[in-house]
Amino acid sequence: MAINQSAPSSAQKKAEALPYDISVFEMFSVGVGPSSSHTVGPMRASNRFVAELIDEGLLDRVTGVHVDLYGSLAATGAGHGTMSAALKGLCGFVPETINIADSEAMIERNSVDGTLPLAGYPSSAYGVTAPGGEEQKVYGPVVKYRELDMTLRPLTVLPRHTNGMKIAAFAGEQLLLERTYYSIGGGFIVEGDEEATGGASLMNPPYPFGSATELLEMANEAGLSIAQLKMANECSLRSEQEVRDGILHIYRVMKECIGSSLARVGYLPGPLKVRCRAGAWHRDLMVEDPSKSPEFAIDWVNLIALAVNEENAFGGRVVTAPTNGAAGIIPAVLHYAMNYTQGIRHCGQAARDQAVVDFFLASSAVGVLYKKRASISGAEVGCQGEVGSASSMAAAGLAQVMGGTPEQVENAAEIAMEHNLGLTCDPVGGLVQIPCIERNAMAASNAVTAARMALRGDGTHRVSLDQVIETMRQTGLDMSHRYKETSMGGLAVNVVEC
Numbered sequence: 001m002a003i004n005q006s007a008p009s010s011a012q013k014k015a016e017a018l019p020y021d022i023s024v025f026e027m028f029s030v031g032v033g034p035s036s037s038h039t040v041g042p043m044r045a046s047n048r049f050v051a052e053l054i055d056e057g058l059l060d061r062v063t064g065v066h067v068d069l070y071g072s073l074a075a076t077g078a079g080h081g082t083m084s085a086a087l088k089g090l091c092g093f094v095p096e097t098i099n100i101a102d103s104e105a106m107i108e109r110n111s112v113d114g115t116l117p118l119a120g121y122p123s124s125a126y127g128v129t130a131p132g133g134e135e136q137k138v139y140g141p142v143v144k145y146r147e148l149d150m151t152l153r154p155l156t157v158l159p160r161h162t163n164g165m166k167i168a169a170f171a172g173e174q175l176l177l178e179r180t181y182y183s184i185g186g187g188f189i190v191e192g193d194e195e196a197t198g199g200a201s202l203m204n205p206p207y208p209f210g211s212a213t214e215l216l217e218m219a220n221e222a223g224l225s226i227a228q229l230k231m232a233n234e235c236s237l238r239s240e241q242e243v244r245d246g247i248l249h250i251y252r253v254m255k256e257c258i259g260s261s262l263a264r265v266g267y268l269p270g271p272l273k274v275r276c277r278a279g280a281w282h283r284d285l286m287v288e289d290p291s292k293s294p295e296f297a298i299d300w301v302n303l304i305a306l307a308v309n310e311e312n313a314f315g316g317r318v319v320t321a322p323t324n325g326a327a328g329i330i331p332a333v334l335h336y337a338m339n340y341t342q343g344i345r346h347c348g349q350a351a352r353d354q355a356v357v358d359f360f361l362a363s364s365a366v367g368v369l370y371k372k373r374a375s376i377s378g379a380e381v382g383c384q385g386e387v388g389s390a391s392s393m394a395a396a397g398l399a400q401v402m403g404g405t406p407e408q409v410e411n412a413a414e415i416a417m418e419h420n421l422g423l424t425c426d427p428v429g430g431l432v433q434i435p436c437i438e439r440n441a442m443a444a445s446n447a448v449t450a451a452r453m454a455l456r457g458d459g460t461h462r463v464s465l466d467q468v469i470e471t472m473r474q475t476g477l478d479m480s481h482r483y484k485e486t487s488m489g490g491l492a493v494n495v496v497e498c
Contacts, residue, residue: 021202021209021233022371024243024364027322028250028330031095031187033312034432036324037163037377037485038073038080041183043098046089048189049167049179050119050140059140061171062118065090067150071162072379073183075154075486079270079430081315083150086165092120095187100315116145154486158182160193162379162484185377185385186322205233212369212410212465219406226409227358227400230365247360248353250319254331257318258304261311268313270431278307297340298445304332305441313433322367322376325383325425325432326390328440333394333447334359337401344401355401363397366413369465374473378425379485381476387436387443388420388472392465394447399454407459414465415450416443421468422475424483426490435491 031040046067053059073082087110088103110116118140158164161182168178182190207222207229209215219229234243262282268274281303289296308328312318321330337359338344344355367376370389375381392413399412420443428434482489 019204019208021205021207021230021236022364022368023201023237024230024234024360025246025250026188026201027186027320027364027367027371028247028360029096029187029320030250030253031318031320031324032098032100033081033315033318033324033327035080035082036187036320036322036327037183037185037379038077038082039085039315040095040187040320040324041163041185041189042069042073042082042165042181043085043089043093043095044187045165045181045183045189045191046086046167047092047094048089048181048191049169049177050090050092052179053140053169053177054119056177058169058176059118061176062141062143062169063172064143064170065116065118065145065149066168066170068153068166069150070153070164070166071157072154072485073163073165074152074156075488076427076430077152079427079487080432086150086167087116087145090119090167091117100317110145114144114146115142117142157481161377162481163377185375185380186371187320187324188371202233202236205236207233209365209368210372212366212413212469215365215369216406216410225358225362225400226365226396226406227361230361231357234361244353244357247357250360251334251356253317254308254319254321254334257311257316258307258331260316261307261314264310264314268310268431268433269315270429270433272429272431272433274313274433274437276310278303278310281306292339292345294340297336298448300339301332301336301444301448302441304335305329305444306437308332309432309437309440313431313437321390322371322393323378323386323390325378325436326386326440326443328437329387329390329444329447330363330394330397332441332444333398333451336444336448337398341402343403359397359401362400362409363393366396366409366465367393369469370472373466373469375476381472382423382479382484383425383439384417384420384423384472385476386425387439388417388423390440391420391443391447391450392417394444395450395454398447398451402451402455404451404455405459408454408457410465411457411459411461412447412451412454414461414463414468415453416447417465417468417472418463419446419450421472422479424479424490425485426483426492427485427487428492428495430487430492434495 163183169176207218262279305328318327375385378386395412395416399409
């Protein structure tokens with residue numbers, strides 16, 4: 001029996017009608033923890049607001065600002081760092097380049113003297129880039145800002161998305177500018193009624209696939225792998241060398257994130273007193289498995305996933321993959337590919353670099369399907385949209401670099417998501433720690449299994465990736481709001497925080 005598919009949403013219809021692709025550099029972007037939707041997105045939104053103040057010539061008139069957070073942003077904002085992220089964006093910090101120590105010093109200064117430097121201090125290295133993309137920075141006034149200037153409205157959900165925020169700027173009592181933003185997952189933001197293509201930087205690409213079916217048809221007609229097809233689309237905006245260099249940079253940031261995490265000791269931030277485990281696990285594995293024996297493959301997968309998500313919990317620098325809450329899955333599976341697959345493990349550096357590029361391209365092609373046809377936001381469809389999508393993407397990437405055909409790559413992605421359907425987002429205490437960190441390890445192992453299963457077949461299977469994506473979307477719509485990043489159900493209400 002075929003899956004009963006409900007009518008697509010208006011946003012989905014728009015997305016399918018537009019000849020666009022979402023770049024690998026939107027699906028994988030450098031940011032900070034602990035959440036892409038609740039930290040990275042609000043920071044980008046508030047920075048965008050200040051940029052508009054500059055564009056409208058209003059910045060120097062501003063004497064005060066007010067921020068309203070709605071729905072999930074308000075409900076779990078304290079645990080996700082949403083409030084401070086919004087302030088940091090107003091002060092010129094952006095996720096890609098933020099100096100965490102400097103930004104925390106600014107927050108501390110605000111708590112002491114109640115001031116906020118809109119667009120940044122002239123003496124700092126930060127500031128909002130002037131409209132038009134010029135290199136010079138624009139700095140604004142230092143305004144008064146107190147805790148009362150931010151209002152949390154957890155029980156009010158704006159019509160478009162549960163992750164809503166409004167920002168208003170005033171000159172005395174006069175309203176100068178007010179904007180509504182939605183953080184729709186993965187660090188993507190949209191404003192007001194803006195079309196939800198979020199990140200659609202590749203307009204009119206040679207292969208504008210809107211479904212897995214189209215992706216396979218285009219790949220087979222052109223005689224391309226999934227990775228090659230995605231590279232062709234990326235080259236509609238950048239040169240192939242620029243794409244390669246950018247992907248390898250993303251990979252280096254992932255490895256730096258792991259290294260930073262392995263040096264940490266003690267407990268993760270917050271009241272849960274979750275112990276840092278990655279560093280100790282790493283020391284043990286270096287003794288037990290110095291030569292990367294297959295016997296320890298899953299131990300290493302678990303370690304890498306934990307390391308990335310512990311660093312994310314600290315608010316450190318991570319790569320959205322496609323979200324922060326699921327950031328450990330793709331690095332963990334990529335570590336498996338580089339160290340435990342015979343076709344890559346003993347290759348030279350050039351071949352290893354090519355495997356990294358192909359892994360990211362294939363996985364991002366699958367990520368685009370979830371972004372276009374469903375959601376990667378835990379606040380919208382539960383954790384199946386974050387961890388499930390990441391597991392599916394990782395399985396596709398692994399199948400690609402292990403020599404899979406386009407059909408096998410699609411099959412791997414389908415298997416991984418099929419067994420994440422219904423996964424709830426119920427973070428204890430609103431923190432991206434329990435169950436999020438261990439869940440990344442489980443999903444990474446799931447991705448490895450899915451890829452290996454797919455490669456045992458010929459790519460033909462009963463349930464298609466398009467069907468499982470639609471099922472995920474419908475399941476997310478049916479899911480109670482208590483299980484969609486509100487900390488009002490599930491583990492969040494059954495586990496005592498202290």
